[in-house]
Amino acid sequence: MxxxxxxxxxxxxxxxxxxxxxxxxxxxxxxxxxxxxxxxxxxxxxxxxxxxxxxxxxxxxxxxxxxxxxxxxxxxxxxxxxxxxxxxxxxxxxxxxxxxxxxxxxxxxxxxxxxxxxxxxxxxxxxxxxxxxxxxxxxxxxxxxxxxxxxxxxxxxxxxxxxxxxxxxxxxxxxxxxxxxxxxxxxxxxxxxxxxxxxxxxxxxxxSKGSYAVSIAKAAINNGYDMDIKNAVEMEANLFGVTCSTHDKKEGMTAFLEKRAADLTDF
CATH class of the missing domain: 3.90.226.10 (2-enoyl-CoA Hydratase; Chain A, domain 1)
Known part of the structure; x- marks a missing residue:
């Protein structure tokens, strides 16, 4: 640095x-x-x-x-x-x-x-x-x-x-x-x-949360704030799809079903 x-x-x-x-x-x-x-x-x-x-x-x-x-x-x-x-x-x-x-x-x-x-x-x-x-x-x-x-x-x-x-x-x-x-x-x-x-x-x-998911959520909030609601929701759906292709999604949902703490590593 x-x-x-x-x-x-x-x-x-x-x-x-x-x-x-x-x-x-x-x-x-x-x-x-x-x-x-x-x-x-x-x-x-x-x-x-x-x-x-x-x-x-x-x-x-x-x-x-x-x-x-x-x-x-x-x-x-x-x-x-x-x-x-x-x-x-x-x-x-x-x-x-x-x-x-x-x-x-x-x-x-x-x-x-x-x-x-x-x-x-x-x-x-x-x-x-x-x-x-x-x-x-x-x-x-x-x-x-x-x-x-x-x-x-x-x-x-x-x-x-x-x-x-x-x-x-x-x-x-x-x-x-x-x-x-x-x-x-x-x-x-x-x-x-x-x-x-x-x-x-x-x-x-x-x-402790899914850092990649948090970063995508931040982008969705920022980018959608000044959009009309229809386009903003469509953008959110697209980003939701992106997060569903990650290791963290698989690990997070599997851990939930198995009643254990998730090991979320994506960023």
Missing amino acids: SEFKNLKLDVENEVAVLTISRPAALNALNSETLDELNVALTEIEARDDVKVVILTGGPDKKGNEFKSFVAGADIAEMVNFSAAEARTFGMKASVPFFKLMNMRQVTIAAVNGFALGGGCEISMACDIRIASDNAIFGQPECGLGIIPGFGGTQRLARLVGMGRAKEMIFTCDNIKADEAYRIGLVNKVVAPEELMATAKAMAAKIV
């Missing part, structure tokens, strides 16, 4: 923990970090020994590990952007964000502390979001004279509905973890000290 300045990567038991670590900037996303994320996710996707990726934020410069997931995009870098430079920056972010969304591995955001602007946006690019109860979500961009540029106007509306997304983006109001759970922005809220253990327990449960 490559060496990174702003990321840390640990792999254990088929789960990769990818930590964004810019302690002096509360893990804000600059161009260098986005490039590193793209490299890291590309390398992880190619690994058969990684089935789930947990994305989280590292501690601040005082060692407070619950201060910030990702505080946003790096305003110090953006302040003098031209229109063309801003567009380039947004498109640069879209590359690793789409990798989180579409890579064959399941991606879980373990959100600790601030998830504002680009932090909220990168969490929404993941398949699942688990938040500590001190997490804060928001899209404050309009208060800075801009709009969300890392997918916020699109992913937020798809997750929580157009009305709530407009309210959050137009008012720039932050919301706490319990409200994020109530509106469907996060899947689960836990105490800060339980965040990583909860994320790893969920990852282990996902790893």
Whole structure:
């Protein structure tokens, strides 16, 4: 694996923990970090020994590990952007964000502390979001004279509905973890000290299932979401057929009939 300045990567038991670590900037996303994320996710996707990726934020410069997931995009870098430079920056972010969304591995955001602007946006690019109860979500961009540029106007509306997304983006109001759970922005809220253990327990449960089937299910959900229902169901039937031609299908169903644990190995 490559060496990174702003990321840390640990792999254990088929789960990769990818930590964004810019302690002096509360893990804000600059161009260098986005490039590193793209490299890291590309390398992880190619690994058969990684089935789930947990994305989280590292501690601040005082060692407070619950201060910030990702505080946003790096305003110090953006302040003098031209229109063309801003567009380039947004498109640069879209590359690793789409990798989180579409890579064959399941991606879980373990959100600790601030998830504002680009932090909220990168969490929404993941398949699942688990938040500590001190997490804060928001899209404050309009208060800075801009709009969300890392997918916020699109992913937020798809997750929580157009009305709530407009309210959050137009008012720039932050919301706490319990409200994020109530509106469907996060899947689960836990105490800060339980965040990583909860994320790893969920990852282990996902790893124990048919990893190839999970990756196909992820593709079916993503690709069918914006299709009309007739074509989406036809696509699902085609992918169902693909999974029925695998070792895991034979092993999984045989194990069920024999009342034993299945040994699922495809990926």
